[in-house]
Amino acid sequence: MWFPRLASDRVLRTRPIEAPFALTLRQSNTERIHCLNARAEALGLHRAMSLADARAFCPDLVSRPAEPGRDARFLLALGRWARRYCPWVGREGADGLVLDVTGSAHLWGGEEAMLEDMRARLARAGLELRLGLADTRGAAWALAHFGAGIAPAGQTRRALAQLPVAALRLDEAICTGLQRLGLRTIADLCTTPRAPLARRFGPALLARLDQALGDVAEAISPEADPPHFGLRLTFPDPIGLVSDVMAATARLLEPLCARLKAQGVGARRLELTLRRVDQGSQQVELRLAAAMRDAARILPLFERGVAEVDAGFGIDQIRLEATLVEPLPVEQIGAMQVQGAPDRLADLITRIGTRIGLENVQRFLPADSHIPERSFLIAPAAYSSPEGGWCSPRPRPLRLFPPEAIAGSGPQPPERFRWRRMSFATARATGPERIAPEWWLEDENWRSGMRDYWRVETRQGRRLWLFYTPQDPGWFVQGEFA
Amino acid sequence: MKSLVIAVVFGMSSASPPFLPLRAGRVHEACGPAATGFAAIAAAMTGKPVLWVREAWQADNLHPVGFLSFMDPSDLLLTRTASQTDSLAVAEEALKDGALPFVVIEITRPLNLREGRRLQLAAQAGGTTGLCLIPEGMGSNAAETRWHAAPVFDPQDEDSTLMRWEIIKNKAGTFGAWHVRWNRETRRLHVVSPVGLRPGSANTPD
CATH class of the missing domain: 2.20.25 (N-terminal domain of TfIIb)
Known part of the structure; x- marks a missing residue:
């Protein structure tokens, strides 16, 4: 699956524009076109063109800055959606998905019907889509980008024969080199002796060719979902007492802490969302002075925040999410070790922090300067650890x-x-x-x-x-x- | 009417003075120009870590390098609060918890009876020591002891930390005044006799 206009389609989905449209990205001090719609392309604009040139070509061009981070998240969401066709979904570059549909095509009435379903659904979603289906990942990529269609099983070589060499996922330099030699299609490449090619272009070219033709295996690695640290609880009847909310929080906190422990992380910031019957919602944010996953210790820290919540006509759903987690490996406990002292201090800092803000609990760190005002740093205690290395050659004022x-x-x-x-x-x-x-x-x-x-x-x-x-x-x- | 009792003179002996560390489970008060020094010494003799509660608007700063001659500045935690109410709430929380044996609170307006009493109860619950640094004349009735600390010029010794500590309120004992000096190398307090401060001497203060 290749989405040739993923970024601009994503923006146009939320805000349709009937005009030439382009997303721009700032590269080496120039606004360049990152992605553009079909109407803009029909007017002669192309990617990597500078925005000033594009405006000269087409004065009514509508442009917006691109957001690569949101595009990546959108592709991730598409990948989750694509799991309706098969469980093996991987990402292919920044604007493609690769699916291993072996054994699942018949559920959709054959390969042709499945591709038709994909096309119909994504067209409804407003995304331009190019599909390629073949025995190997490389061949499917080539068909999606340069041919479109299905290569019947066992006939990969014939399906690819007339495609240009660029369909093999090669570097620009190798493609140009091959064209200078007169090797324009994959069929030309297959009939050329391999040894001189490897000597001239390195092993990458032949590896790509073998991958496309199925002589070398290439796996699809499905991406695991990032662990999600959120839980919710819905009540048949709305609740309003602080003790009830705390009890519900305790019920969510136990499994959340178990999940945190299984992943070897500790929560640094927790967010408790209380949804009221009137659809309003209230949030209690808890920022912890140290990463923590002990339900019995976290629960009392919520008391102050929960007590301040206005329950209105009652709360019918609560949701607890660890919005910031930090690695917290399991530590060995020595027999002689003093237990609890640093934990108690961290708890106290958290409690004080809920009142005056965690960044207002500070400690001094030494700094390397002779200037008296700069001989120390003030850092939030929750985000720094005490440092030694203080020195003063002569007495200094208090x-x-x-x-x-x-x-x-x-x-x-x-x-x-x-x-x-x-x-x-x-x-x-x-x-x-x-x-x-x-x-x-x-x-x-x-x-x-x-x-x-x-x-x-x-x-x-x-x-x-x-x-x-x-x-x-x-x-x-x-x-x-x- | 000052009752000037010069206590037993220890000279340069290393015996710990009888009045320090301050009685635990109580909140004390210190005023006078050397109140910061008093707090630093009391904190150094009580234990670590130390919480220092002050309001964010105060222009002068604690200088951690200066604390180096009393205690390790990395044992010092600082909170910057928006108002005195916040300061007192933070101090109460810290006193009650007991994770920090010594809490210093910089007071900018007089405490009322309820606030003073709450701090006492919190210190009692946590077994911790509190010290309020008060502007002169802003003492609270609930304080266990109140000290007036003033630096004294030492004609003999350069780099001296000679101070005169006078106890001006004491719920469980008598009043008294001591001349003390802090030894930077050994980090100990010495009670000294006020040498050279005989009546009629050229260097007499007051």
């Missing part, structure tokens, strides 16, 4: 604040100064410690150039971190020591 200017002149710390409406007298000043700005990082606060830091112990007791900027004279207070 608190840092944005620099506050004080009166002072000259490179020596002022004898007396006022800061935050308090007056201080310098009793001892230790310094200077010169810190130069990092030239590779532009920083607004370090525009005034290098800084000479002084630790100033005042007669009043407070120990402050002052700095002087020699290139733009001024004194500032930036921190306070213990």
